Amino acid sequence: MKKRLSCVFLTLMLMFVNMAPAYAAEVSATKDFGEMLEMSDAEMAAFSADNNGSAVMAESGDSLDSALSPHDVSVHGAVYAMTVYPIAFVEGHSNYVYFSNVKRTFQFTSYYQNARASLTPSSTQKLLQDLRAALIRNGATYQLAGWRLEVTFLFEAPSPQSFEWSATGTNLPSSPTNTLSLKNHGTSLRATIPCGFGFPSGVDLNAERYNIEIGGLYTFITDRNTLSMNVSGMFSLNSNIANTGGYWAA
Amino acid sequence: MISSITHLSPVAQNCTKRAVGSSSKPVSFQESLQSSRAARDRVETRLSDGKLSAEELAVLSEKYDPDHMTQEQYDAFLDELESKGILSKEDKMLVKNPEMRFGEAFEPHGISPGRAYIEDDALMQLKSLQEYDGNASLFVKAMLAHESALAERTPPLKEDRQRMAALRVVSDVLKGLRI
Numbered sequence: 001m002k003k004r005l006s007c008v009f010l011t012l013m014l015m016f017v018n019m020a021p022a023y024a025a026e027v028s029a030t031k032d033f034g035e036m037l038e039m040s041d042a043e044m045a046a047f048s049a050d051n052n053g054s055a056v057m058a059e060s061g062d063s064l065d066s067a068l069s070p071h072d073v074s075v076h077g078a079v080y081a082m083t084v085y086p087i088a089f090v091e092g093h094s095n096y097v098y099f100s101n102v103k104r105t106f107q108f109t110s111y112y113q114n115a116r117a118s119l120t121p122s123s124t125q126k127l128l129q130d131l132r133a134a135l136i137r138n139g140a141t142y143q144l145a146g147w148r149l150e151v152t153f154l155f156e157a158p159s160p161q162s163f164e165w166s167a168t169g170t171n172l173p174s175s176p177t178n179t180l181s182l183k184n185h186g187t188s189l190r191a192t193i194p195c196g197f198g199f200p201s202g203v204d205l206n207a208e209r210y211n212i213e214i215g216g217l218y219t220f221i222t223d224r225n226t227l228s229m230n231v232s233g234m235f236s237l238n239s240n241i242a243n244t245g246g247y248w249a250a
Numbered sequence: 251m252i253s254s255i256t257h258l259s260p261v262a263q264n265c266t267k268r269a270v271g272s273s274s275k276p277v278s279f280q281e282s283l284q285s286s287r288a289a290r291d292r293v294e295t296r297l298s299d300g301k302l303s304a305e306e307l308a309v310l311s312e313k314y315d316p317d318h319m320t321q322e323q324y325d326a327f328l329d330e331l332e333s334k335g336i337l338s339k340e341d342k343m344l345v346k347n348p349e350m351r352f353g354e355a356f357e358p359h360g361i362s363p364g365r366a367y368i369e370d371d372a373l374m375q376l377k378s379l380q381e382y383d384g385n386a387s388l389f390v391k392a393m394l395a396h397e398s399a400l401a402e403r404t405p406p407l408k409e410d411r412q413r414m415a416a417l418r419v420v421s422d423v424l425k426g427l428r429i
Contacts, residue, residue, distance in 0.1 A: 087353065092340065095352040095407050096362070138343055138350070148353055152369070167361050180366040194364035196353045 076156035077218035077231040079115035080190055081107045081249070084212075084235050085148040086131040087196060091141035096196055098148050102130045110245035111154060114215070114232045117246070118239035121207055146198040149212050151233035156188040157220030163231070165193055165216030170209075171200035177216070209239045302336055302423065311427040319386045321379055327386070331423065341416035344409065348376055348393055352409045365404040373399055387424045393417055 083105040085098040104127060106117035119127070128144060135142045153163065160182035167175040180191055197212045199205055215232020302310075314327050328346060331337045337345065344350065356362035376396055382389045394417045401410060 093352065093409065094355050095409060096355060098351055098353065099347075100349040100351050134350075138347060145358075148364075163366075165366070167363055169361065172359060172361055175361045175363045178363055178366065180368075182368070185368050185370070190369040191366060192369060193366040194353065196356050196362035196364065198356055198359045198361070201359045 074156055074187075075158075075220065075222065075227075076111070076154060077220075077229050078111035078113055078154045079108060079231065079233040080111065080152040080154045081105055081246075082115070082117050082152070082233050082235055083150045084119065084127070084237075085150075086128045087145050087148050088131060088135060088140075088142040089145045090135065096145055096148075097135070097140070097142070099131065099134045102127065102134055105249040106243060106246055107249045108246035112245060113229065114234075115245075116234045116236065116241070117243050118236040118241040120240055121238040124237045125206065144199075146196065147212055147235075147237065148194060148196050149214060149233075149235050150192055150194045151214045152190055152192045153218075153231055153233070154188075154190055155182055155218055155220070157222065158187060159183075159221040160185070160187070160189060161219040161221060161226070163191065163193075163216055163218050165214060167195040167197070167212070167214045169197050169200060169212040171202050172197060172212075182218075182220075205238075207238060209236055211236050302334060302426075306334065307423070307426045307429070310423070311429075314386075314427060316385070316387045316424040316427045318384045319379065320384060324379055324386055324389075328420070331420065336419060336423065337416055341412065341419070344413035345393075345416050345420055348396070348413075352407050354407065367403045373403070387421070390417055390421045390424060394421065 083103050085100075085103045087096045087098045090097045104119060104123065108115060131144065132142075149167075155163065162182055163180045164177055165180065166177045175195070180193070182189060182191065193214050195212075195214050200210050203210045211234055213232060213234040215230065215234075217228050218231045219226060219228040221227075310327075310330065314323060319327065325346065328337065328342050332339060332342045353364055354362045374392075374396060377389075377392065379386065379389045382392070394414065397406075397410065397414045397417065400406070401414070406414070
């Protein structure tokens with residue numbers, strides 16, 4: 001009886017250990033480059049099952065067993081950094097204007113699959129004020145228009161395939177889905193996606209929190225399977241949510 | 251939030267005479283003459299509107315040394331190119347502000363997806379004129395190289411192409427100052 005109880009206890013322990021990576025969205029960094037969660041095919045499959053398809057088996061008919069790899073394969077999809085720039089429409093230009101030195105960059109040291117960074121109301125207003133000052137210095141007739149968000153993603157797999165992404169924001173329509181090919185860039189790469197976002201309607205831009213986001217489905221091939229996982233970077237303006245897992249780059 | 255602002259007055263022109271340089275590589279008089287003529291022709295051809303004559307180039311070369319300029323001199327030089335009609339007001343703004351960038355237009359309360367890119371190589375960081383020891387020719391060439399690298403990464407917008415064209419004009423004029 002005692003032996004049977006020990007077996008049940010051990011089984012429960014093992015189940016818990018196996019499930020842990022599914023929730024371990026980040027690992028604390030110990031190096032400059034940071035560290036990421038290593039996920040094997042089996043873990044990816046478990047992750048898929050535990051997250052309602054946020055990472056899914058792309059090939060129909062594959063059982064979880066068939067996704068098992070004889071050796072661990074390094075697979076990552078995460079946000080490396082996010083940069084936000086205030087933007088304006090300037091008389092004489094159909095395209096929006098921003099300044100490459102009027103920005104805030106949040107550099108992650110723990111890499112999250114679904115990452116978030118926030119600017120406080122005062123930092124948000126300061127950034128808009130910095131853009132105003134830069135435009136005034138250049139004698140421009142302008143109207144503040146919104147934000148440009150650049151999200152740099154890290155992709156790693158035996159064979160990264162594509163990133164199908166779109167952009168969305170508070171009270172803004174979603175952009176159409178775009179596909180970035182990740183083929184022929186090796187097993188580890190960084191990709192940056194920029195996007196312009198107009199100010200949302202129905203929001204007090206001086207005080208109320210609003211979000212802008214770029215994200216999508218990262219598809220890659222492991223030894224035998226094509227798999228996908230959701231990766232996204234969200235930036236909150238006028239937000240007092242504390243930032244974790246990184247730092248504001250100079 | 252629309253704000254109407256007048257242009258700032260140009261900075262005071264604090265010009266110095268160009269230092270006379272000496273070539274370390276000996277060339278024959280004939281070679282030198284042919285080289286000078288070819289370069290001058292090239293500058294005059296590039297400045298297709300003919301707005302900067304050989305005499306004007308000579309006057310500019312008395313005032314500005316392309317190898318040694320302070321930021322104030324460089325700004326005054328660009329102001330002078332604008333006043334002579336070589337650069338438009340817009341051209342000058344783009345050349346003077348390499349950090350001023352553009353993104354594709356969008357409707358109010360809309361989203362404009364930009365061009366995604368793979369970061370194969372880190373872009374060279376832009377340096378200031380001071381970091382090039384006042385060598386305006388090098389500084390402008392570096393800006394052109396930076397713009398070219400950006401254009402390879404993502405297709406350039408209208409303003410990016412205008413900036414590159416304006417930088418080439420400035421580079422040619424600086425070359426012309428050496429003749």
